[in-house]
Amino acid sequence: MNMISVGLVGVTGYTGMELTRILEGHPAMRLTRVTSRSEAGKPLREIYPFLQGLESGEIIITEPAPADLAAHCELVFLAVPHGAAMETAAALRDKGLKVVDLSADFRLRDPAVFKAWYNSEHSQQEYLKEAVYGLPELYAEAIAGSRLVANPGCYPTASILGLAPALRHGFIESDGIVIDAKSGTSGAGRKAAVGSLYCEVADTFKAYNLTKHRHTPEIEQELSLVAGREIILSFNPHLLPVNRGIYATIYGRLATDASLEAIHAAYTKAYASHRFVRILPLGKLPELRNVRGTMYCDIALALDQRTRRLIIISIIDNLCRGASGQAVANANLMSGLPLESGLQFVPMAP
């Protein structure tokens, strides 16, 4: 098969790490450049011993340099912090490369909203217009035609997929939605920080950033487009002592006389042609391990008859579906490959 050469800018974080795992087994992409300022000069297997004996373990990490990336890659994944991605994405686009940006820099369509939540001006508003929001279940066609994809956040991926059918069909009121979300600790990144130490996270649990998490406007933006009117919701994240996973328990006020069975049927139909979204049978509830390391979004529905509330649970693996796997899915579409190419992981339990 004709292999597509891809680059990875920023390999030391968990999303970079996960990209090396996924790309090592990709049948149609070859990782040709991996960059990190701090680790340049080392073979990848030295920082990631799990790659010893595998092809990509021998790749020598380089300094990030747009010209070098342009010379060796057709498409580049940006796995660097928000703010930093913006300039690099522009530089790479200027050189004609396709870019999948895993940061938040191109997700919010309105630069004013970006400024309000990220406290800084968006410096690449030209490219912002070009960027496509990379949620394949909503935008597969646009992604396929795009050269700059804004890879969705982990919480938004689970939340939007979980809520979209309910809002599209008007099963719930558009106001009063509450998302109680729980994230595995890899979501906090791989930077050295006391708050992410094993002894600060294990055998405990806590909420964080209540009412002000930056994924809120991203969820609202996309759901407003789905619903056809402005959605304002309450999004509240918690930190789980697990490695991977987003567990979004979503509460909406019922706005229909449809039975739970009918709502379930509508969800099943909505995702019938989307293999990576699995609607669980009624009565089953999702477990994070069933999506671990995969592209699956598992969704369950329950109806609290006593309070007329529809409960939607939507879960993903934050690193694979919520970041690097979805980035590869987008790259697949941008490259004319099947969405699922290199992404057919079978969940591992336990």
Added chain:
Amino acid sequence: MNMISVGLVGVTGYTGMELTRILEGHPAMRLTRVTSRSEAGKPLREIYPFLQGLESGEIIITEPAPADLAAHCELVFLAVPHGAAMETAAALRDKGLKVVDLSADFRLRDPAVFKAWYNSEHSQQEYLKEAVYGLPELYAEAIAGSRLVANPGCYPTASILGLAPALRHGFIESDGIVIDAKSGTSGAGRKAAVGSLYCEVADTFKAYNLTKHRHTPEIEQELSLVAGREIILSFNPHLLPVNRGIYATIYGRLATDASLEAIHAAYTKAYASHRFVRILPLGKLPELRNVRGTMYCDIALALDQRTRRLIIISIIDNLCRGASGQAVANANLMSGLPLESGLQFVPMAP
């Protein structure tokens, strides 16, 4: 000091285990009888090696027998499953003993509600009338005068303490309350069950019993009394991969013009004389480890201005505050001891 002789019926579960820990260090109670059908004849240290070298480790476990308990104890803790507790409680009360029942058998005041949620008739309705709901912050006086205390459930303890001031002051609407609750795995008990195995719980997360958990009517019963009108709410539990803890994230629709600061002040005042409830400073969010092994209920408040929602987080240790520690607090009150006697544990972190 004059030591009060107490008995423990049902020692093999986690609440029985926790009672042995607490009573070992109690300055005014002495454990004189410990019963278990399956372990009778063994010294306590054989099944709980953590008690080796301690006084209670040498207690020989006996078969449960009301006459024997009556001969050796003034007060008995029942740490047996619901249904089983009912008859034993009655038998012990018949013999004049004081009883703290950790099961659900005497918590619901209305036998019809009991039947609806527990699928069986209540066989001891006479004693049901006598029982006092053992939440000291609400009923200290009644508990002190009672001889049969229904020890609250773990979820209800956290939920009621978290919501009581908001409902009493009318800070939130009485309908539309959502409790998204997360419990440590010890809440599932110490019975051999595949679903509680390490490899089924570790590094994963799941909801369970959505919309139908039996703690729901208990929470509603007590909050209805607090609010002075019927409260129907949505209660939704999840299983956390931690040993101990209840983390209740509670969402209510704001029904006041009061500022968050004013609400916070009201909460602080409500619990000013209750040392085991700690209202966190605004901006701080609770962590399970800060209450681990203790009687504390830590409560934090946040206001989602965008959606006019008050978020109350209320957390406890399910085994100590949510079961055995609270049982000892009730026993203290019933025995004329200070509430905090033997219960002044300093949280251990990490």
Added chain:
Amino acid sequence: MNMISVGLVGVTGYTGMELTRILEGHPAMRLTRVTSRSEAGKPLREIYPFLQGLESGEIIITEPAPADLAAHCELVFLAVPHGAAMETAAALRDKGLKVVDLSADFRLRDPAVFKAWYNSEHSQQEYLKEAVYGLPELYAEAIAGSRLVANPGCYPTASILGLAPALRHGFIESDGIVIDAKSGTSGAGRKAAVGSLYCEVADTFKAYNLTKHRHTPEIEQELSLVAGREIILSFNPHLLPVNRGIYATIYGRLATDASLEAIHAAYTKAYASHRFVRILPLGKLPELRNVRGTMYCDIALALDQRTRRLIIISIIDNLCRGASGQAVANANLMSGLPLESGLQFVPMAP
């Protein structure tokens, strides 16, 4: 490709669960029968929701019946407890099927040793003579020609691979070897048992079965064959609060003047043609997560100059390499497929 039909007897344990994961993605094997007495009649996805949407999720579990298995399978994996496997293996062999037995029943070549450690007579000594010990690095050729493979234990797989080169080359004394081994909790199986509950395993650690674990004679049998003289060693297992993994830290008294570099070179050479054994560079130490979900055995060497001791660390995933993955590797060889067929998993971290 021509698909080989395989059966799985005993699907409810962790090794059965892992076999369903591996076989789902196998390019040349198709699972056609899955049996369980307790779960017969259900589709596989009902007991293992992680298989929803995947081909094998739709397989209906059946009662185990040799005639039915013979009618639908060429090869059968036995994932049932030791003792139970013996009879089933014989029945399936009688019907001409190839069998990979994951239990201990055919591992010990001497029935007297079996009796001494398992407290029961071996009832199928005829087939015992036929069985091949399924460690591909030692016996690939014999496995390829065999119709009954005794799949090695998890501890033996790590221990034998770690020690074989040292004993073959005489780098260490043949007596005085100590194996301090640590196992993930899935090694304790998926049966309901208090000792395997989350709250009995998490945030703690313990040794078990010191000096009397049944994997001891299996390790000694194979290493004695490698060394050409009788090996008696001290094997001591511990239970780790992790899902998967065997971590064997092996201590041997140095019996050579060879440098650590020379010993390392000999190990590297010994496994040069065995892709699933990775000798780490000197100075690197293994981590369980680097082999999680894979066939890799990662081995590191250290020399304690002060005490003239060679330390060999050998690690595997107990469920994949130590059981189900190795079973598939053996089945591959027995079926004329490449060893690594369907087994090229890239480790996932974190």
Added chain:
Amino acid sequence: MNMISVGLVGVTGYTGMELTRILEGHPAMRLTRVTSRSEAGKPLREIYPFLQGLESGEIIITEPAPADLAAHCELVFLAVPHGAAMETAAALRDKGLKVVDLSADFRLRDPAVFKAWYNSEHSQQEYLKEAVYGLPELYAEAIAGSRLVANPGCYPTASILGLAPALRHGFIESDGIVIDAKSGTSGAGRKAAVGSLYCEVADTFKAYNLTKHRHTPEIEQELSLVAGREIILSFNPHLLPVNRGIYATIYGRLATDASLEAIHAAYTKAYASHRFVRILPLGKLPELRNVRGTMYCDIALALDQRTRRLIIISIIDNLCRGASGQAVANANLMSGLPLESGLQFVPMAP
């Protein structure tokens, strides 16, 4: 009671954190100064919310200043990194304060050994001569008369207590001892470091610093004194995904005809008057949770008859017995208090 005023230099690490927990409940010591350069000016409860509502939560953290400490304290605990402690200890001793140093600075009696393992000159050799090694079971009398105590390391505490009776009685050979030790992650400290992140430690396991851990000479120094001849041993640490605990599995070659029962009796006798050392009954093996948060050292013995090896397992809580609790025990002795004052914690399980 007359309260002894104590100070704590370095509160932000786990040993400092643990000292605040222990001292909060101490009946005869009052924490009057707590220092940290980075957190000065804040009340203790702000950095440790578990102390909210408790007396020491209101202490304002100050900059470390010997004159200030001398003005407010009789005794000071140093919970700062090795190297840094040396100068501070000397300054405080110069001002007449009693000092318990939790670092390694005064543990090695020979400055040449210190230099060899810590790569720096010992700058306070005068005070080194004065320092007493603070293991109460060995040196209670000297500690009581000392004004500078070198608090033992966590691994040495478990290892020395486990091996001392065997070496004193000659039950094992003095050479050939192997210690395979496993430590909870709090042993790695509370500094921000990628290697200690939750996602680098949870659900995995690894050895580290094999053959070169700095606790080796400390163990050898003390055991050589016990044995009356030079002990050189192989010490090999591993990192456990648990919060607290040291689990030392110790292998020695049997040098006696004494039965296991006789050896067990000798151990029991050796520690008969030491309440914090518990010799488990034969057949029982230690579990970390049984010592969690306490001063206990639990020791078990096993005999591998086939290899003539005595296996000693010795476990402690690294933060309490292996650091801060032992520091308080030493301070108790130095202050004329009973050893166990403020330290009678009952283990909490789960």
